[in-house]
Amino acid sequence: xxxxxxxxxxxxxxxxxxxxxxxxxxxPAAVNLPPEAVxxxxxxxxxxxxxxxPLRITGAQDSDIRRIFAPGDLVTVNAGTDxxxxxxxxxxxxxxxxxxxxxxxxxxxxxxRTSGWIRIYAVDRTMSLATIVHACDSIELDDYLEPFxxxxxxxxxxxxxxxxxxxxxRVVTGNDNRTAFGRGDFFIVDRxxxxxxxxxxxxxxxxxxxxxxxxxxxxxxxGPNDGRSRNFLFDLGEAVAVAxxxxxxxxxxxxxxxxxxxxxxxxxxx
Numbered sequence: 001x002x003x004x005x006x007x008x009x010x011x012x013x014x015x016x017x018x019x020x021x022x023x024x025x026x027x028p029a030a031v032n033l034p035p036e037a038v039x040x041x042x043x044x045x046x047x048x049x050x051x052x053x054p055l056r057i058t059g060a061q062d063s064d065i066r067r068i069f070a071p072g073d074l075v076t077v078n079a080g081t082d083x084x085x086x087x088x089x090x091x092x093x094x095x096x097x098x099x100x101x102x103x104x105x106x107x108x109x110x111x112x113r114t115s116g117w118i119r120i121y122a123v124d125r126t127m128s129l130a131t132i133v134h135a136c137d138s139i140e141l142d143d144y145l146e147p148f149x150x151x152x153x154x155x156x157x158x159x160x161x162x163x164x165x166x167x168x169x170r171v172v173t174g175n176d177n178r179t180a181f182g183r184g185d186f187f188i189v190d191r192x193x194x195x196x197x198x199x200x201x202x203x204x205x206x207x208x209x210x211x212x213x214x215x216x217x218x219x220x221x222x223g224p225n226d227g228r229s230r231n232f233l234f235d236l237g238e239a240v241a242v243a244x245x246x247x248x249x250x251x252x253x254x255x256x257x258x259x260x261x262x263x264x265x266x267x268x269x270x
Contacts, residue, residue: 026121026131031133031134033150037150037151038134039184039186039252040151040152040242040243041092041114041117041134041136041150041151042114042116042136042137043114043151043175043186043242043243043250043252044111044112044113044114044173044174044175044186044187044188044250045111045112045114045188045243045245045250046109046110046111046112046172046173046188046245046248046250047096047104047109047110047112048104048105048106048109048110049104049105050096050103050104050110051094051096051112051144053144054079054144055077055078055079055083055091055144055145055146056077056078056142056143056144056145057069057075057076057077057093057139057140057141057142057143057144057145058076058077058078058127058141058142059075059076059141060073060074060075060076061074061075061076061129062074066141067140067141068138068139068140068141069132069138069139069140069141070132070135070138070139071131071132071133071134071135072132073132074121074129074130074131075118075129075130075132075139076127076128076129076130077091077118077120077127077128077129077130077145078126078127079126079127079128080123080124080125080126080127080128081123081124081125082125082126083126085120085123085128086120086123087120087121087122087123088119088120089119089120089147090117090118090119090120090133090147090148091117091118091120091130091145091146091147091148092114092116092117092145092146092147092148093114093115093116093117093118093139093143093144093145094112094113094114094115094143094144094145094146095112095113095115095140095142095143095144096110096111096112096113097110097111097113097176097177098110099111099173099177109172109173109248111173111174111175111176111177111188113137113175113176114136115135115136115137115138115139115140115143116132116133116134116135116136116137116139117132117133117134117148118130118131118132118133118139118145119131119133137175151242151243152199161269161270162269162270163203163204163267163268163269163270164267164268164269164270165267167195167267167268168206168265168266168267169189169190169191169195169203169265169266169267169268170189170190170263170264170265170266171187171188171189171205171260171261171262171263171264171265171266172187172188172189172190172248172262173187173188173262174186174187174188179261179262180259180260180261180262181253181256181259181260181261182253182256182259182260183237183253183254183255183256184252184253185252185253185260186242186250186251186252186253187239187250187251187253187260188248188249188250188251189203189248189249189251189266190247190248191247191248191249191266191268192244192245192246192247192248192249193244193245193246194246194247195247195268196268197241197244197249197268198241198244199241199242199243199244200240200241201240201241201244201249201268201269202238202239202240202241202254202268202269203238203239203240203241203251203266203267203268203269204235204237204238204266204267204269205235205236205237205238205239205253205260205264205265205266206233206234206235206236206264206265206266206267207233207234207236207258207261207264207265208233208234208264208265233265235257236256236257236258236260236264237253237254237255237256237257237258237260238253238254238255239251239252239253239254239255239260239266240252240254251266
């Protein structure tokens, strides 16, 4: 689609009136979703396989070349009516960030960052224009699209049960490979439905001071811990599962006595 045809679509969508703001999207409307649902929609996921990315953000309806977009911008999508795209459809915009700069695999998983979601505003056979409904972060050129589905939100029980011992998981990563987390933040652990986790499952987060001391000694070149230090696991706080996959889950921090960090332990409350 040429720029002239895109402008024509905008004129049709706007009732045929040419005006300077025609290159901008309509004023963003309020997102009429509970704050918990918006927060969950922006939460990170984990993948060990490259996600399918046939639908992508390819640019903007702008006179300058841009790579970053926000509410109020019009963005172009590389598909149209020939691909089943229609006005009013909504899509998440996402991108994958592997732990290391190499191919995504089981030993190099990637965090799936949800940058926001868009609504199709005008369509042609092979391309579309979309408005940005909500931005979790900056929406970027080449972000890929997935159909928008409202996330499931469950309230958690206030009753406490003992954490399961002997079956600890680990804090793996967060959005954009973050390594530290506080109350309200989301992070990913290496326990999922294959380990009995369901949406709403509660976890206790622990730190092993002995393991951390051993790692610090190894990094400083002083050799491994000689075993003189013996400590109980330190209870850092609690988290709840908000999205569950077979071998990993996304958790939200509900109680934090100190910052959680990658490598800390998690134990599922039974």
